[in-house]
Amino acid sequence: MKLARITVLCIALLMVFSLQVRSQSSPAEAFENVTIHTADGNTIESGTIVWRNGVITDVGKNVSIPFDAYVRDGGDSLHVYPGFIDGLAQWGSPDVPDVDTPERPGDPGYKRAGIQPQRRPASLMKAGADALTKAPKHGFTAAGLGLKGQMLPGQVDLFFIQGNKTKDNVLKSGIGVLAQFEEAQGQAYPSTTMGVMSEFRQLFHDAKALNQQEHYFASVSSNYPAPEENKTLEALYPVMDQEQPFYFVADSKENIERMFWLQDELEFNAVLISGKEAYKKADELKERNIPVLASIDLPEEPEWRASQKEEGEEKEKEKPAEEVQEVTEEMRKFRERQQEAYKAYVQNINKLIEAGVKVGYASNGLDLSDIHKNLKTLQEEGNLSGKQILKMFTQSTADVLGYGQKLGDLEEGRIANFTVFTKSFLDDETEAQYSVSNGQIMEFESSK
Amino acid sequence: MKKVLLSIFALCLSLTGYAQETGSVLIKDGTVITITNGNKADTDVLIEDGIITKIGKDLSAPRGVETVDASGKYVMPGIIDAHSHIAAVDVNEWTNPVTAEVSMEESINPNDINIYWALAGGVTSIHLMHGSANVIGGQNETLKLRYGTGMDEMRFDGAPRTIKFALGENPTRVHGQGFNVKPRTRMGVEQVIRDNFDAAQDYKKNRQAYLAAKEAYENGERKNPPVPVAKNERMEVLVDILEGDIWVHTHSYRADEIMMLMRVFNDYGIENFTFQHANEAFKVAPELKKNNAYTSVFADWWAYKFEVYYSTAYNASILNANGVKNSINSDSGELIRHLNHEAAKAVHYGNTSKQDALKMITINPATQLGIDDKVGSIEEGKHGDVAIWSGHPLSIYSTAEATYIDGKKYFDRSEDPNDMRLETNPETDFEETDKRWYNENGRHGKTCLQGAKIRFTKKGMKYKSN
Numbered sequence: 054m055k056l057a058r059i060t061v062l063c064i065a066l067l068m069v070f071s072l073q074v075r076s077q078s079s080p081a082e083a084f085e086n087v088t089i090h091t092a093d094g095n096t097i098e099s100g101t102i103v104w105r106n107g108v109i110t111d112v113g114k115n116v117s118i119p120f121d122a123y124v125r126d127g128g129d130s131l132h133v134y135p136g137f138i139d140g141l142a143q144w145g146s147p148d149v150p151d152v153d154t155p156e157r158p159g160d161p162g163y164k165r166a167g168i169q170p171q172r173r174p175a176s177l178m179k180a181g182a183d184a185l186t187k188a189p190k191h192g193f194t195a196a197g198l199g200l201k202g203q204m205l206p207g208q209v210d211l212f213f214i215q216g217n218k219t220k221d222n223v224l225k226s227g228i229g230v231l232a233q234f235e236e237a238q239g240q241a242y243p244s245t246t247m248g249v250m251s252e253f254r255q256l257f258h259d260a261k262a263l264n265q266q267e268h269y270f271a272s273v274s275s276n277y278p279a280p281e282e283n284k285t286l287e288a289l290y291p292v293m294d295q296e297q298p299f300y301f302v303a304d305s306k307e308n309i310e311r312m313f314w315l316q317d318e319l320e321f322n323a324v325l326i327s328g329k330e331a332y333k334k335a336d337e338l339k340e341r342n343i344p345v346l347a348s349i350d351l352p353e354e355p356e357w358r359a360s361q362k363e364e365g366e367e368k369e370k371e372k373p374a375e376e377v378q379e380v381t382e383e384m385r386k387f388r389e390r391q392q393e394a395y396k397a398y399v400q401n402i403n404k405l406i407e408a409g410v411k412v413g414y415a416s417n418g419l420d421l422s423d424i425h426k427n428l429k430t431l432q433e434e435g436n437l438s439g440k441q442i443l444k445m446f447t448q449s450t451a452d453v454l455g456y457g458q459k460l461g462d463l464e465e466g467r468i469a470n471f472t473v474f475t476k477s478f479l480d481d482e483t484e485a486q487y488s489v490s491n492g493q494i495m496e497f498e499s500s501k
Numbered sequence: 502m503k504k505v506l507l508s509i510f511a512l513c514l515s516l517t518g519y520a521q522e523t524g525s526v527l528i529k530d531g532t533v534i535t536i537t538n539g540n541k542a543d544t545d546v547l548i549e550d551g552i553i554t555k556i557g558k559d560l561s562a563p564r565g566v567e568t569v570d571a572s573g574k575y576v577m578p579g580i581i582d583a584h585s586h587i588a589a590v591d592v593n594e595w596t597n598p599v600t601a602e603v604s605m606e607e608s609i610n611p612n613d614i615n616i617y618w619a620l621a622g623g624v625t626s627i628h629l630m631h632g633s634a635n636v637i638g639g640q641n642e643t644l645k646l647r648y649g650t651g652m653d654e655m656r657f658d659g660a661p662r663t664i665k666f667a668l669g670e671n672p673t674r675v676h677g678q679g680f681n682v683k684p685r686t687r688m689g690v691e692q693v694i695r696d697n698f699d700a701a702q703d704y705k706k707n708r709q710a711y712l713a714a715k716e717a718y719e720n721g722e723r724k725n726p727p728v729p730v731a732k733n734e735r736m737e738v739l740v741d742i743l744e745g746d747i748w749v750h751t752h753s754y755r756a757d758e759i760m761m762l763m764r765v766f767n768d769y770g771i772e773n774f775t776f777q778h779a780n781e782a783f784k785v786a787p788e789l790k791k792n793n794a795y796t797s798v799f800a801d802w803w804a805y806k807f808e809v810y811y812s813t814a815y816n817a818s819i820l821n822a823n824g825v826k827n828s829i830n831s832d833s834g835e836l837i838r839h840l841n842h843e844a845a846k847a848v849h850y851g852n853t854s855k856q857d858a859l860k861m862i863t864i865n866p867a868t869q870l871g872i873d874d875k876v877g878s879i880e881e882g883k884h885g886d887v888a889i890w891s892g893h894p895l896s897i898y899s900t901a902e903a904t905y906i907d908g909k910k911y912f913d914r915s916e917d918p919n920d921m922r923l924e925t926n927p928e929t930d931f932e933e934t935d936k937r938w939y940n941e942n943g944r945h946g947k948t949c950l951q952g953a954k955i956r957f958t959k960k961g962m963k964y965k966s967n
Contacts, residue, residue, distance in 0.1 A: 154680070156680075157597075157680070157682055158597070158680055158682070159596045159597025159682070240596065241596060242596035242600075243594065243596070243603075244591075244595065244596045245590075245593070245594045245603065246590055246591055246607065246608060247590075247603040247605065247608045247639060248591075248594040248596070248600070248603050250603070251603050251604075251734050254602075254734050255602070255734045258731045258732040258733065258734070261729075261731070261732075262729035262730070262731035263729075265729045266728060266729050269728075269729075273725065273726060277725060277726065278728055306651070307590075307610070307611075307651075307652055310653070314607070352926070352927040352928050353927070353928050354927070355927050355928070381919075382919050383920050384931050386918060386919055386920040387920050387922070387925065388931070390920070390923075391925045391927055391931075393925075394924075394925045394926065394927050395927035398927065
């Protein structure tokens with residue numbers, strides 16, 4: 054009893070001591086005279102934000118700054134936004150290596166078939182990858198990172214994005230297991246979508262049987278064969294037990310339906326990644342409580358439409374007759390349909406939100422330099438307001454990742470993840486000047 | 502209130518599975534080719550909510566039901582193609598000699614423009630087949646051509662499960678010659694089938710023993726826990742074949758291999774099977790009849806590889822004369838548009854009666870797919886899957902003018918818009934999509950040979966439509 058008391062006391066003392074040490078080694082930091090934008094789109098003019106030990110300690114207009122704080126003055130021209138979160142990016146992932154044809158294409162083994170759910174980005178990531186350096190300049194301070202590959206490329210790990218230090222800054226390993234309808238490379242099973250479907254089922258059957266054998270083996274003292282260790286199948290246990298969701302990449306209506314079919318049979322939790330045609334299944338996604346980390350990789354505007362806009366219809370009329378392309382009835386019909394398809398893609402996210410689906414953001418391979426252009430289109434033609442876009446990139450993505458209390462907004466107690474821009478984040482001229490990720494600040498040189 | 506009732510009704514429908522949109526129509530004064538009960542001149546066909554409810558003279562349309570004048574025209578059951586690869590995403594999971602676990606029901610493209618073109622040829626149902634690369638290929642799916650609906654909505658509800666087998670050159674080339682994986686010879690093909698059937702029987706025994714032991718252990722009736730036998734997707738399907746739950750459709754050409762497979766099926770007690778292509782079936786017609794085997798053949802397509810040199814345009818007629826239930830299929834995105842012409846060839850070459858020739862594209866394929874109680878003829882109580890033809894469907898000058906599925910019109914030549922593509926990619930130019938047909942279709946498009954052809958150009962067997 055006495056020993057226990059002493060232990061408790063020691064621990065308490067240690068805690069106090071360590072806190073002190075930490076607070077001493079890490080003074081507060083602050084930005085003052087900045088415009089602070091919260092995730093819901095509200096702004097605080099001439100505001101102040103203070104953080105210490107990686108946590109925001111104060112945000113607002115009349116905030117008292119701690120005496121030890123290192124303060125940067127925004128001069129009322131800088132804009133502070135909650136750090137953007139990419140729900141699923143492949144930044145730093147090694148490229149998929151070239152492969153040979155296996156001896157028996159029908160039995161290539163897990164790795165060759167693209168079934169490696171046990172792989173971890175945190176251990177395989179290329180620390181010096183270009184995208185990791187660029188991402189903070191585009192406002193990203195956290196991201197779920199996955200690996201390139203085929204049907205089960207690996208785990209999704211949640212990182213603080215801090216350039217080449219990202220690799221050592223994992224917030225949470227294995228927030229999900231990446232899954233997609235991707236056939237094995239080259240000549241190997243599964244080589245079709247239907248083969249991939251079947252393989253998902255078989256993997257679950259095999260994992261279930263192995264799990265059962267392990268359970269039996271542990272429960273009896275003797276006279277039972279030892280199960281063979283299988284890291285691939287074991288990595289699926291948490292998905293089977295619904296402790297870990299599949300981060301399931303699907304774009305077409307049909308592939309989203311295929312994911313539903315698998316979900317009904319195999320009973321896993323899912324987060325839909327990309328979902329370019331998800332609007333066609335919005336109600337069912339809502340019903341199934343499947344959130345979407347949506348792609349903003351929008352199609353290019355049809356060429357004829359873009360040129361019409363450019364030239365203006367008046368000019369078109371002024372053109373000499375021989376230069377005006379004859380639009381046949383068939384072409385007109387085609388264009389009508391193309392126009393509808395374009396609009397539908399561009400309004401995908403809006404329709405999902407309207408249907409009550411939780412929508413965050415995932416680049417899933419989209420280049421950082423293409424984000425701004427696509428956000429413009431979403432604003433102009435996608436029926437999304439700047440506020441909605443901001444929320445999707447911050448709080449909503451945090452919610453989908455299960456970090457809605459810690460990431461995604463600027464308020465006391467949240468992790469200090471934010472970006473200081475020179476202008477509003479949707480402004481063509483805007484540039485990130487500082488990025489703060491888990492309290493660590495990076496300063497960027499202006500490109501001008 | 503009406504809205505509320507309607508939405509409740511819609512909800513009920515959606516709960517019953519693949520709710521289909523059905524229609525009602527009265528087709529008046531046509532020559533009705535019933536298939537099972539002769540031709541009836543100046544006769545009306547009434548379809549209500551997707552079902553043929555009345556065939557007779559001077560019928561009047563119930564309130565709200567549209568009347569279509571078919572005087573001078575022919576009303577025929579929708580054509581059924583027992584061998585098709587249109588409306589598919591992938592056709593061949595070619596990587597293993599046995600892939601029974603995969604299913605074309607998961608490889609449906611409901612927006613394939615070929616569906617519309619098939620409707621324009623009076624076709625209402627197809628047997629969407631897996632390709633012929635493997636000895637035991639994937640499961641097939643019987644579809645109704647409900648163009649532009651969805652994967653689920655395209656299914657032919659209640660059609661039995663079927664699977665593709667393939668004999669001869671395709672599987673031996675792909676696996677034996679291609680990868681040095683058995684089978685390399687026709688002998689090997691037989692052995693692959695026997696080995697896998699044996700394995701399936703073992704699997705069934707082991708799996709059942711495990712499940713029984715597991716239950717006994719959990720109930721305390723057994724001391725030691727059993728070692729699990731995992732459920733196996735491939736073996737489960739093979740077991741279903743052996744138990745008669747899945748009908749077999751076999752890609753085959755030569756008479757000797759047809760005989761071989763019938764021996765194998767007799768050994769394993771498999772009873773419901775159709776030989777697809779079967780160019781040499783005429784040589785063993787009595788044997789086929791004796792074994793209650795069905796055949797589904799081309800009218801006159803051969804010589805595209807060595808094993809189809811010995812062929813004849815009399816194949817269908819000889820089989821028919823021997824009492825073998827035979828259908829004529831397309832296996833092609835092009836032939837499917839005029840299967841009526843293909844059937845007419847049996848009349849032209851082999852003097853098959855017009856009625857029997859028409860059966861080869863209606864009730865006979867329906868029987869081979871196990872849907873003859875629902876479609877394949879115009880009878881009261883059957884589905885309203887019909888086409889109106891401008892003249893006798895076996896005439897080269899006749900065209901399908903309108904095609905109905907479940908009483909709902911999916912094609913109307915008089916209202917045929919210039920562009921029926923449903924999937925329009927915002928990034929693809931009109932000019933580009935316009936050329937597509939010529940690049941992707943034609944006689945050699947959408948066939949089960951397609952995969953094999955691609956295979957030999959080293960591009961892989963993968964085939965993506967659109």
